[in-house]
Amino acid sequence: MTAVRGGRGTVLLLAALALALAASLVAAVSIGVADLSPAGAWSVIAHHLGLGGASASATTDAIVWHIRVPRALTAALVGAGLAVAGAVMQGLTRNPLADPYLLGLSSGASLGAVAVILLGLGASVAATAAVPLAAFAGAAFALAAALAIARLSGAVTPTTLVLAGLAVSQFLAAATSLVIVMAAKGDSFREVLSWLLGSLAGSSWTTVAVAGIALAGLYPVIRLHATRLDAFALGESAAAALGIHTRRTRLVLLGTVSLLTGAMVSTSGAIGFVGLVLPHLMRALSGGLHRHLLPAVALGGAIFLVWADTLARTVLDPREIPVGVVTALLGVPVFVLVLRQARRQSWS
């Protein structure tokens, strides 16, 4: 694979990805247990958007407008958010394995969200805001803990950071399971699975709003730092010698990534591999310049998760696979291919 060169190549790549995302959303809304034709599904959507279209039966209307559309949109937003979070973490730490899931941010966010939900704020408006904020606090705590533990061994290297992140991640995942099993009533096993492996089954227009507001608010902050992220590739002190306040930039970006991860995990649990794999895959297409990479990663992450979720809810029909299982099954082979490609490029 050769990365596209220059502005025009990037515009074409982004246009192709945007088209692919639109097509993926159409497909995701049309595919499902209840067999609906794409045309049928889209007449429901057109009807709701006031674009005409015949009003469908109440069942079809509910399936399309209250289940499939919000679910596909949530998947797209969460995929974009997690992939961008991964790209930022990889750029900032110069660590190809940095990703919100591996470093424990997602587990921390899960724990925060679960704790608030089990405190019983119910479905009030307060809960809609409290759950993502608690998830953010959990993600930020996990990140701070991973960095602190990595620092115990001296300098923070990619290896110590990943090892520390794995430890934090495992610990917080165990804590999440414990809290759920102790406090939840009824089907706590399912609950544990959906928080630890991720699930978009709980998607609604509320999750669309939470993920959408987070992405719309935080992506511009990240995009503004694109060139600074490029400079971090040269190393921390080289970035400082280029006039960047490295500590402030890192704080702003890691805070933004924690918020983003918190918001995404609060809607769908801890979905792995999106943040790890997509940046590598897109870097091979768009090149490493962050002002090209970030939008490509966002679109790629959206497409990836829309399809992963479509598979998750249809392959073992009528049962649903946790979407994290699908992202791992799809993501790991892709990751291996990308690693091999990177190796060939560096040492040939």
Added chain:
Amino acid sequence: MELRIEDLTVHRGGRVAVRGVAFAVPAGARVALLGPNGAGKSTLLAAIAALVPRTSGAVLLDGEPAHRLSRRTLARRVALLEQHADAAIALTAAQIVELGLLPHHRGHRRPHDAAGQARAALASVGADHLADRDWARLSGGERQRVSVARALAQRPALLLLDEPTNHLDIRAQLETLRLVRSRGITVVAALHDLNHAAAWATHVAVLDHGGLVAFGAPGEVLTPALIARVYGVTATVLDHPGDGRPVLALDPTEEDS
């Protein structure tokens, strides 16, 4: 840019890395920082760029204390090339060079002719043909050339180089030193090769255990006595038959038995 270092002391990792160093060079000087590993050369360079905090003393750039300048203002005047350039950067040579323009960005906006300026910097080091090549696929010498172009794109008045000839073949070593010559800017380079220093520098500063043990013109400083004291090797100084510059022949000092 005139560079004046006044009684500079820097602690790093809990110990004194630079101890009371003082020297001054006029604009356009080329200073070779010499000394064995751990003598404090890298720390001194980092301190001149204000990347590590000083304990006492000052670095004056055209009379202005470096630590009073903002990071960005400093980056517009001083460029630093570090020792180790990571191989695994997914950028092209031109994209790397464009990062040199960062201190000249307005807020978060890059200059509108950024790409053109990057190409010009590449051309000025004779590397226009590398512009679209991937950094990861460049040779060590090519990478160094591109790095010099990045530093020049910064339009510095003072260029700091930390062992710029490390891991390069001999031709690339000489090329790199030639590239940073005669640009009218002040250059301070930490070097290992005494003959490079003798041939390239206008001033030589020798560090040992963090302190400055000798400073002056290469011909005056690089004496057998000093080299024996600092490096523990026996040196014979010859005159180059062409231009008369000092050429050093080095032998291990024989241990007293």
